[in-house]
Amino acid sequence: MKFDYIIIGGGLSGLTCGIRLSQAGKKVAIISAGQSTLHFGSGSLDLLGYDNEGNIADNPLDAIGRLNENHPYRKIGTERIERLAEEAKTLLDDCGIHTTGTAQKNHYRITPMGFLKPTWLTLENYATSPSASELPWKSVILANVAGFLDFPIEFISDGLGKLGTRTEVEIISIPALKARRHSPSEMRSANIAKILSSEETLNQIAEVLNSMEETAEAILMPAIVGLDKQDSESSLKQKVRRPLLLLPTLPPSVPGIRMQTMLQRRFTQLGGLYLMGSMVKEGHVENGKLEYVTTSTLMDERLTADAYILATGSFLSDGLKSNYERIFEPILNLDVTAKENRADWIDPNVFRTQPYQAFGVKTNERFQTSLEGQTLENMYAIGSVLGGHNAIQQADGTGVSMMTALAVANQLINNL
Amino acid sequence: MNTSIFEKHYDIIIIGGGATGAGTARDCAMRGLSTLLVERYDFTTGATGRNHGLLHSGARYAVTDQESATECIDENMILRYIAKPYVEEHDGLFITLPEDDLAYQEKFVESCWKAGINAKIIDPKEAIQMEPSVNPTLIGAVQVPDGSIDPFRLTMANVLDAQLHGAQVLTYHEVTGFIMENGRMMGVYLRDNITGEKREARAEITINAAGIWGTLVARMAGVNVSMFPAKGSLLIFGHRVNNMVINRCRKPANADILVPGDAITVIGTTSDRVPIESVDDMHVTPEEVEVLLSEGAKLAPALATTRILRAYAGVRPLVASDNDPSGRSISRGIVCLDHETRDGLAGFITITGGKLMTYRMMAEVATDMACSKLGVQQKCQTATTPLPGSDKSTVEEPENHLYAxxxxxxxxxxxxxxxxxxxxxxxxxxxxxxxxxxxxxxxxxxxxxxxxxxxxxxxxxxxxxxxxxxxxxxxxxxxxxxxxxxxxxxxxxxxxxxxxxxxxxxxxxxxxxxxxxxxxxxxxxxxxxxxxxxxxxxxxxxx
Incomplete structure (x- = not known):
């Protein structure tokens, strides 16, 4: 099978790249092994939350120039990032993923522990604040579903209180959720969201929320609606008299799953081939080029393309692997940037910088990978499989995924 | 905190919330002594919570230490009865690999029998059938009544039973000194390690059951109990690789016991003398991990490719004897010191040495000594009275099946x-x-x-x-x-x-x-x- 481009990895970066290439009329296949890290997401996308010194980046674009030179953003450059950030937002809109926020100024999302964190784009209907030190409401109702333990309400309520917002906690339920609780493993965000997808259950929830006293300015509730599309979220919002805003929960992330679904849907609509549950078995390299790949699902079929894009993610997605001896890229054994000595991979204090977080596949300025020092002209790497930055400390993981995906896609489209 | 706890004059204060301290509290309380157990942190934070969780048959010590072997098998049988829900009875294998001396097997089995351990030589092929994860190149196998035991729950069951019999229990209370009157120990000074509050508690007899820290406790009382802190490191694997304990049939060495327990498997241990000053903060070194992995894979080759969940290390409270750099040849036997006759300090007893397997016997020995000093006649009942949770043989499941x-x-x-x-x-x-x-x-x-x-x-x-x-x-x-x-x-x-x-x-x-x-x-x-x-x-x- 012959494609214009083959993308290995179907998460945020792979899909962003795939959609962009498909929009330009290219024939694209995505080989996806499984779940996406979006399933652990917050409903927001981060461009750059903290600068090199660990301070909040008020304007992410300003801070990019001062990042380590190995940071993927430095390969793209601030000006291009500014353009790509706009493009990313438009691409998300095109997929039906509507967000607020700009690259020029971070806003703040509320974490499931009640902290504020700087971020770039947040899904519509999710609670945010323009300020790092206070919230836009004087008083809110914090409503949780009875028995839903993945929304630690004690911590959130304390956090909102410390930011100066009076918080009233309400525990709500409806018959369908009560029934579901008989099975103790069912009270997880995605399962609840499946129940809260019918008009009937949404009406019942709205009725409970509307029966609360009219003192608070807004109602905040966990992100347990809108698993498949935004409709049920908007529908519930319309039914509730006061402003209703959502807060992220512990995984699985309903907004993350929805983002993944909608990106995937858009990609296939555009004619892309999404090979689900498929892994690259072998890649054949000759004369500094990847000639073809074979997959676990299409056993003997050689898939070929003009260029290949590696978007397999970091360690938790198996895009990078480690063993007793070394850190490696498991598909082609591409060159990686990683410390050789195992003792230098990790720090004994979990809260200090963990060097492994910044390990990744080595690329040149154009995100071309290399094998034993030789550049693979038609093999690119994007997203979390890239090294050079610490996404945990800098809050830039989703941004790097989208920016590098678009940078590479545009390069290919424009034959640069 | 309830102040009446501190106003009471106890018969016994026990220092240490490990298996031995908890077991001693239970024994004392069951014999009608008014008892206070004090622990500086949480229960099971010392060697009790940092070992294999092996229900020793005693076979491991049969050749080198008959006394410990006999104690182990006796206690093994008792624990199966009194601590049923905390024990897994799955037996163990002692395997001989091509690099080992098969002649050792004969001596081993003979010693086991002498200690009263039912050791049975089985065909290596049969051993592979019984325990498919075992190294298939084995040339000899002996089946013994090993098992596994959850030391956390075992200790808590002893604590619960002590409380049921009237004992008081204080965690996060550290002994900072001793109340001395006329050359006799009359109790302890305590510091609440959460609030910092200072307290004191009085008793006729204080029993030092602080494991390796017992040497420091004794030092604080002005007596010398010379200990040999032997660090042992272990690894936990992410699933239950084996269903029987697998040991090497040779003189005890590093990483030659593989113990299944609950959903996981533990390999251990190493053995190295460490300075007493370091015992509060044990770290597993890369060298230890290396030894555990390479030796472990000889017992069950699947370990080489099994996910490792974590590593941990404990310190055995061995009582120093000769010049053995590893501590491997020091007896695991029980040491109960009467400081009145030994050091002229009345009201103070140290119980140490031993091992998790013999915690109950240690408790019995210490309580016997305390009773004889107090003139109490009650006999020990801990070997025949089941612990809380094991008082009946079955638990009725409620009519509506409950999840978990x-x-x-x-x-x-x-x-x-x-x-x-x-x-x-x-x-x-x-x-x-x-x-x-x-x-x-x-x-x-x-x-x-x-x-x-x-x-x-x-x-x-x-x-x-x-x-x-x-x-x-x-x-x-x-x-x-x-x-x-x-x-x-x-x-x-x-x-x-x-x-x-x-x-x-x-x-x-x-x-x-x-x-x-x-x-x-x-x-x-x-x-x-x-x-x-x-x-x-x-x-x-x-x-």
Missing amino acids: FNARVGRHGTLAPSIAAMDDYQNSLVCECEEVSVGEVAHAIENMHVRTLTQLRRRVRLGMGTCQGELCALRAAGILCASCKKSIEEEMADLAEFLNERWKGMYPVGWGSTLSEAQLTSIIYQDLCGITSPSMKDRRQEP
């Missing part, structure tokens, strides 16, 4: 029905790996001296499963907050400490799936939730 009921029975035996499971909230699952419900967490908070996540882990295995506390820690933190009336700051610090404690065990084995899992945990707790350090008092993000 079997897990609860597994952990609490016949006490399981007393765990609240009345409504959906109580039945909600906090930890999916180990099937721990809200009701079980509440039960532990109420009855088992629990205020922190780490304590909860020791009592109900929360966070001990394959995910090492990925989601359950935060869920449980919410419950702890509400039930223990803790401040959010306190619980936040507890959560951060729990995460770092889990990481301490993962750090020495930080590669492969362990590293990937660590990255996921950091994405959830640090990236998604925004926990950045152990103390996050200020919620504001200062630009």
Whole structure:
């Protein structure tokens, strides 16, 4: 099978790249092994939350120039990032993923522990604040579903209180959720969201929320609606008299799953081939080029393309692997940037910088990978499989995924 | 804190909340002595919580230490009866590999029989059928009545029973000195390690059951108990590789015991003398990991490709004798010191040496000595009276099948029905790996001296499963907050400490799936939730 481009990895970066290439009329296949890290997401996308010194980046674009030179953003450059950030937002809109926020100024999302964190784009209907030190409401109702333990309400309520917002906690339920609780493993965000997808259950929830006293300015509730599309979220919002805003929960992330679904849907609509549950078995390299790949699902079929894009993610997605001896890229054994000595991979204090977080596949300025020092002209790497930055400390993981995906896609489209 | 605890004049104060201290408290209380148990941190924080969890048959010591071997097999049989829900009876193998001397087997079996251990030579092929994970190149195998035991739950059952018999128990109370009157020890000075408050408690006799720390306790009392701190490191694997204990049939050496327990397998140990000053902060070194892995794979080759959950190390309280650099040849025998006759210090007894297997016998010996000094005639009943949770042979399952009921029975035996499971909230699952419900967490908070996540882990295995506390820690933190009336700051610090404690065990084995899992945990707790350090008092993000 012959494609214009083959993308290995179907998460945020792979899909962003795939959609962009498909929009330009290219024939694209995505080989996806499984779940996406979006399933652990917050409903927001981060461009750059903290600068090199660990301070909040008020304007992410300003801070990019001062990042380590190995940071993927430095390969793209601030000006291009500014353009790509706009493009990313438009691409998300095109997929039906509507967000607020700009690259020029971070806003703040509320974490499931009640902290504020700087971020770039947040899904519509999710609670945010323009300020790092206070919230836009004087008083809110914090409503949780009875028995839903993945929304630690004690911590959130304390956090909102410390930011100066009076918080009233309400525990709500409806018959369908009560029934579901008989099975103790069912009270997880995605399962609840499946129940809260019918008009009937949404009406019942709205009725409970509307029966609360009219003192608070807004109602905040966990992100347990809108698993498949935004409709049920908007529908519930319309039914509730006061402003209703959502807060992220512990995984699985309903907004993350929805983002993944909608990106995937858009990609296939555009004619892309999404090979689900498929892994690259072998890649054949000759004369500094990847000639073809074979997959676990299409056993003997050689898939070929003009260029290949590696978007397999970091360690938790198996895009990078480690063993007793070394850190490696498991598909082609591409060159990686990683410390050789195992003792230098990790720090004994979990809260200090963990060097492994910044390990990744080595690329040149154009995100071309290399094998034993030789550049693979038609093999690119994007997203979390890239090294050079610490996404945990800098809050830039989703941004790097989208920016590098678009940078590479545009390069290919424009034959640069 | 209830002040009447400190006003009472006790017969006995026991120092140390490990198996020996808890067992001694139980024995004393059962014999009608008024008893106070003090522990400076949590229960099972010393060697009790840091070993194989092996229910020794005694076979390991048969050749080198007949006395310990006999004690082990006697106690082995007793524990099967009195601690049924905390014991797994799956037997063990002593295998001979091509590099070992098969002639040792004969001597080994003979010594086992002499100690009263039912050791049976079996055909290597049969051994492979019984235990498919065993190294298939083995040239000899002996079956022995080894098993496994959960030291956390065993200790808690002793604590619970001591309390049922009237004993008082104080965790987080550290002995800072002794009350001396006319050359006699009359009690202890205590510091509450949570509040910093200073207290004292009085008793006729004080029993030092502080494990390796016993040497420091004795020093504080002005007497010398020379100990040999022997560090032993172990690795936990992510699933139950073997179903029988696998040992090497040779003189005891490094990493030659592989013990299955619950859903995991443990390989150990190493043995190295360490300075007494270091015993509070043991770390597993890369060299130890190397030895454990390479030797472990000789017992069961599958270990080479099995995910390692974590590494940990404990310190054996061996009593120093000769010049043995590793401590391997020092007797595991029980040492009970009467400081009145030995050092002229009345009112003070030290119980040490021994091992987890012989904790009950150690308790009996120490209690016998205390009783004879107090003129109390009561005989020891701990060998014949089942512990809480093992008083009946079966637990009736309620009519409506309860989710995770079997897990609860597994952990609490016949006490399981007393765990609240009345409504959906109580039945909600906090930890999916180990099937721990809200009701079980509440039960532990109420009855088992629990205020922190780490304590909860020791009592109900929360966070001990394959995910090492990925989601359950935060869920449980919410419950702890509400039930223990803790401040959010306190619980936040507890959560951060729990995460770092889990990481301490993962750090020495930080590669492969362990590293990937660590990255996921950091994405959830640090990236998604925004926990950045152990103390996050200020919620504001200062630009």
